[in-house]
Amino acid sequence: MFHIPLFLISLLLLLPLTKERWVISENSSLMVNGSTNVNKFACEIPAYDQSDTLTVSKNGRAAVLSGCVGLNIASFDCHNTMMTRDLRKTLKQKEYPRLYIQFLSLSEISDVTAKTQTITGLVNIELAGVTKRLEINYQISADPAKVIHLLGTKDINFSDFNLIPPRKLGGMIRTNDQLTVTFHLKIKTI
């Protein structure tokens, strides 16, 4: 008997799987925006301190990604020494000095052009020893130098990673649980 789902799966498996390697350049960055009941803060890792490679396996329009980016918590800069130290302490820098973003998939990856496309993708974020799988909204484009710009944004909560948002003076000054994480990867294909 002819089994349609099995036939389709077999066809999918027969589709050519193209592989590409993406090198994340050192001037990629990550920004965290948050707020307290008295102010707002924006902390960034202005320049990625190493170059990592992601493997992109294209399967039709979607893509499977493998590769991981590790960021030093000590590289966070909130443009205010005290806030920077406070953020590092909150993120348990001494116990967990790195934040990892493991790339898993992209919903769609056709030819990347100068025109910005909006796509989604799955990542695992490991922060303070806790790993969370999250769907990220990306904007992807390429510049004339053929550098791919992957701009990812996601709202996360301190509590998602078992972190306690700082509260000072008996709770009169409170940091809100939600943070917006934005990362800008500049990628060269090889």
Place this chain on the structure above:
Amino acid sequence: MKKIIISGLLTGCILFVLSYGGLWLAVRFFSALFAEYNNPLFNSDGNRDVLFYLHAFIFSFALSWFWDRFKSMFRGHMMLRGLEFGLVYALVALLPVMWISFSALDVTFVMVLSWFAYGFIQAAVAGIALARLNP
């Protein structure tokens, strides 16, 4: 002794309402002044909140004993005695502590100045209350 405890307790209640009410209003209306408290020097996980809120009573009991011991040295109207008491406390206790805090801790001058003013107002209010409760 009973007078020291009762006047200390009542002064503590007054200070509790005024200090934390005032602090709450200050955070609400002068929020920019409090941005500097996002500093790892200050406890951030809430495990000492009870101690923080007990401060008004620790302060009032200490001042109540001090007032009882030296009240004869403060003369005049209740308000004047209270203000002079606050001033003495600010000069004898606060100023040296604020001096060492500013020299040793990574805090701003404005922050230390606000602590000095806060402490002086607390001590003056406590002095007025104690002059009324334990003349």
